[in-house]
Amino acid sequence: MRFYKNLIPPIWQTARAILQEGAHAHRSIQQLLRSNKKWGSRDRRFVAEQIYELIRWYRLYYEVALERPPETEADWWLMLKTAWLLQGHQPPEDWPEMQGLDSLEIWRRHRVAVENRAIRESIPDWLEERALQEVGEERWAKLLPALNSSADVVLRSNSLKAPRQKVLHRLRKEGLPVELLGDREALVLGQNRKFTHLKSYEEGWFEVQDYASQQLAHFLKPQAGRYLVDACAGAGGKSLHLAALMKNRGEILSMDLSEHKLKELRKRAKRAGVSIIKTEKIPASGRFSPAYYNMADYLVLDVPCSGLGVLRRNPQTKWIIKPEFLEEIQATQAHILREYSLLCKPGGQLLYATCSILPSENEWQVQRFLQSPDGQEFELLKEQHLGPDRGPEDGFYMALLQRKG
Template identity: 30%
Template sequence: MPKKNVREAALDILEAIDKHQSYSNLLLNNVIEKNHITGPDVGLLTEITYGTIQRKLTLDFFLKPFLQKKVEPWVQNLLRISLYQMQYLDKVPDRAVLFEAVEIAKRRGHKGISGMVNGVLRAIQRNGVPSLETIKDPVERLSIETSHPKWLVQRWTDQFGMEKTRGMCEENLIAPLQTARVNITKATRDEVLRLLEEEGFLVEASPILPEAIRSRKGNLAHSQCFMNGYITIQDESSMLVAYAMEIEHNQKILDACAAPGGKTTHIAEKLNGTGKVFAHDLHEHKVKLIMENADRLGLHNIETHVLDSRKIGEHYQNGIFDRVLVDAPCSGLGVLRRKPDIKYVKTIKDIHALQTIQHTILTEAARLVKPGGILTYSTCTVDKDENEGTVQFFLDQFPDFEPYSINVPSTIKPFVNGNYLQIFPQDIGSDGFFIACFKKRS
């Protein structure tokens, strides 16, 4: 695809998100492949797409004084894309942004639209954007400043206070580093770092976890190391789950909501060829992903099943697993850096509906834990109701379980509170994540 059409590809992605509630990361990959976008254009498309989504509310605030009337959704997105480049990308000259915006408007609309787009962007160029300081309400200002819906900022402020909420909202605007887990059954971290450097990747050892690496440059999913099963793409917060489970050789372990298999394969690696992991997911194509990951990594102690985990208790005898993991469906409010479109579509109703599912799965999973065994509950959200609220529900409903202190590497200990830990995005530069452990009384 010629470079001049990168902006049009970004516009296509934003339109698809608006119309079909599609996920930005999947759309971006599809557009890159479909249009054979390569080299620096991949970086520019990624930056424009994610940046515009990340800062949508801020951009709309900036645009509002310059729009005389409501415009069509595609025109609004074109203005957002253009203003994002003008405000946040130093290396893209304004004249290039204006030229591309007008050309796209001509191709997609008519002379009136291209004239309006040109007029709005030139007016902003002359006058600058309005000041955020004009917003007096601190919650609303933080909402617009960091482009998080007001209801969400208010909820977080009520739950965690303004300072922690501000830190989280600001961190969510920063693109995350890609991290990977070394397959310790195949190689050491030092060996993998050397192999990746030989391939041309700029990588470093994680200061947080001994089997984690961080990529400063290059997509590790395209590496030979990935193809050969030496690494799995996984966030550092997510890797903590296998630590919290205190896995021992020869154990029988259930992963109730397993796809795409990051935690499943980590558990299998910690078993080191012994025991067995029983991995379940509701969708057949997702279960296939788990097996593809296991095969790539050379792990043969994983058994998969397509199964609704809300009925998982019907498929096994009570008390047969040493460890049970419920990595529950959740609002995903801890991964907004990776999936920024989530923040504009989630609602309070979604959180309440998900809580019901979380409670149901935990209730089913609890009966499968052996006396003396450990049940681990995890989510990639920061919401107190989904996390601490669900922990309290479980302890109230299941007196045969007791809180079990989480054992994680010393780098993570500051975030542990008894039997649970809450990682915020700003804590270690990872996803927001929650883990809780319960032990079944003997």
């Protein structure tokens, strides 16, 4: 690999902003690329990949290079030298910034550091301890390396517009390298390529939706003509998929605390040819008027969570969240189950989902609800765990409950 010195400062400066100043990873990288329009495609890909490598393997790199987090510009240059060596590249030794720690010492330190799994897999000690307590050694040993792998971009073909095979042929004709994934609507993008300019995208033939997320609608199997409430809808990826499975017949009420996300959902629904979705902002109190009670044939609660199941896509998460955040988010999940479950009609179904791998956010949360006074009217029909250690999906949990009566 050839290294161009002018690209290096933006890499470590952006990584520093993300890792030490709390900047949002995706937005920071996109802003950097937009502000350097003269960079070619190879340079842009190199910069983005190296920033994500620094985020993903932050602890491993700094433990080997410095035995502490980086503080100075010289520290970041040494971190990059270490990163490139561990990636199998030869750093440019003639650069003054690359002087100091020699390669043999880096490899010696690496041999020592990787004896500690939390350092080897680049996670905080508290997360290692928490995962061992909840997930157990056998699964965690397989799951953790998988969470550190890179994730493909996955698309969902829109069955309201065309069958998957027809979408596949059209995308290939438009120059997008896609392959079939699974036996339903999913397509995997072979390379991270732009596609929002394509006519097929503008006409709503496909959406970006992670493979695990696509399993939710099929897990529920909603019938056409029914009334469904997606009460944590966000920008609406699942609402759109549910509408397609319902053949655009019935009614979906998509709700969220963010009006900005609901505005994006309305735009996506128009593009996708979905007419059965209505949007509504959730009250700031998180409580609903009794007029909403006992109405939904299906209630979907894809609740806020730690995001520890999607570290492949959002490696910054492991450096942002703290143990106290887990307690706060579990309280939020319990509140949502308690308050939002009132929307489900007797005989209706409630789907609870997270993109976490921790039982305390998943099956333990569901069991606490079922054992509480608020959950006495519900029973568990089925549940499922997904994860990159088991298939092409991110870490995901789904539980389907039914309200008695």
